[in-house]
Amino acid sequence: MKRFSLDKRVNLVYQRLLKYVTPHWRVLLFSFIAMLFYSAANAYVPFIMRDVFEILENGIKGQGLYLPFVILLTFAVRGLTDFISIYGLAWIGRRVIRDLRSLIFMKYTDLPSRYFDSSSVGMLVSKLTYNTEQVAEAISNALVVLVRDTLTIIVLVGAMVYFSPLLTSLVAITTPIVALLVSMMSKAFRRYSTKIQTSMGDATRVIESAVSAHKVVKIFEGQDYENKKFNKINKANYKMNLKLVATVSLGDALTQYTVALGVSAVIYVAFSNAASNILNAASFMGFLTAMGMLLAPLKRIVNINLALQRGIAAGESLFEIIDEPTERDDGHIESKKISGEININSISFTYDKDKGKVLNNISFNIRAGTTVAIVGRSGSGKSTLVGLLPRFYDVDKGEILLDGVNLNQYGLKNLRRQISLVSQDIMLFNDTIANNICYGGLSSLPREDILKAAESAYVMEFCDLLPNGIDSEVGEKGILLSGGQKQRIAIARAFLKNSPILILDEATSALDNESESYIQRAMTTLMDGRTTLVIAHRLSTVEKADLILVLKDGSLVESGTHQELLDIGGHYRDLHSMQFSV
């Protein structure tokens, strides 16, 4: 039963892969025709050998001088069709991979945030690079081998039967032994290669974490620990690889020996029957040649099974991603000038259904153009709350209205165009400062606008000290810049986007006074005239806010102005005296 469902699954993957191949049927057909000629050329070689021996045996001088030319021609056909079939199928394989890769990359940019919470970056990367490669291999190599080598085997066996049905049946007796050896070999091969793949995955993980956490490794003397962890995996991997090589080469040697047994039997019978003239020497040579030529395609067909299985498994994992639902986007409001009024009506939210609520029955209203500060302890749900506005996640209960309309009614792109976000952990792309400011939808804006945004966010203050100014590279994830500089670039992005709603998730880390004052001034200008939600850690921001929301364990416990909340003398005052009393 289980086997059946597995077969069915494999079939499904096959069919779906085939769908990507069928548009290229012309190339496929051309390659198949080339394969036919290739097999025919192969089948002709034993006959050439026979003719050579016939002439050697009882030839007259000068006879058979055409044979070298026949050989050249046969091998020219063989070489050309070899090239055409391999190139043609590789072309199809690479094409399919190109298509699958773009499809999956596009999917990665469209998947909901929830999907990324439950998957590792390493896995997503390896699917796009490694798994697709295995599918390509299965498509091109497996097709070449399966079609071409099967054809070749058929015609060669045909030639053997033509030369001597008796000897052919004799060789056939050794087939079960070879088949048994081969199946034992492939089982071991599969076992070892799976283990190798797993150990490679483990190795990648250890390398990744040791390299990216190199500072932690240094300061906590983690070198020995990491080295030990890696060497254990490295050693296991080395052992498995040696076992794999041993299995394959031993299996090969045994197979060859079994075939030698067949050949010896053939020669024995041929010689003992020589008197009865079953077979002349020339036909015997033809027979042996055909038999010898059978070995290579047979071996390939056996081994391709493994590549096929790996390819199918890889294909399955790719289709899983392709079938994954993208972000819900069925709103119809595509272009609407938004004033920026926000109503939050008894919303609840949880990341994980099994765990408790992260936000619990929260309601509040924000008038257009005003500033709301959200305060609360670490983990109280502040970042989660503001992340619901651009619909990184959808609420479980309740509703969020923007200008009186439910968020779901807006087209996702349109909705996100209304919101600028300066988040807690700033992500920069490995590009120049300028290109980081005019990222994505902003890239078509004129250079003056970028410079102006950079000016307003005090990015120019440090750009002027860099050799290439605003066109300096920021490095991987902005590693070449300081925390405060990265923040200012993020603020410049928001200036350039110029959207009616602004979300500021202030970084908790303290900055030096100069940076702090730059950022403070930049944010104040930026907030002007926009509906702003600011997760505030700075006293000045909090005091100036029109409304302060106090979150505690996912619930809204107090709201009001700074003075009102101080007067109540509740959670806010506690927070205030802890956080802001320096």
Ligand SMILES: Nc1ncnc2c1ncn2[C@@H]1O[C@H](COP(=O)(O)OP(=O)(O)OP(=O)(O)O)[C@@H](O)[C@H]1O
């Ligand atoms: N992607 C996620 N998946 C699952 N749980 C999450 C996720 N992000 C946050 N949480 C959990 O939700 C809760 C609220 O987190 P949130 O980031 O909103 O807190 P916060 O108030 O912004 O804290 P901080 O002041 O430290 O930034 C925390 O308990 C956190 O563990």
Ligand SMILES: [Mg+2]
């Ligand atoms: Mg946060």
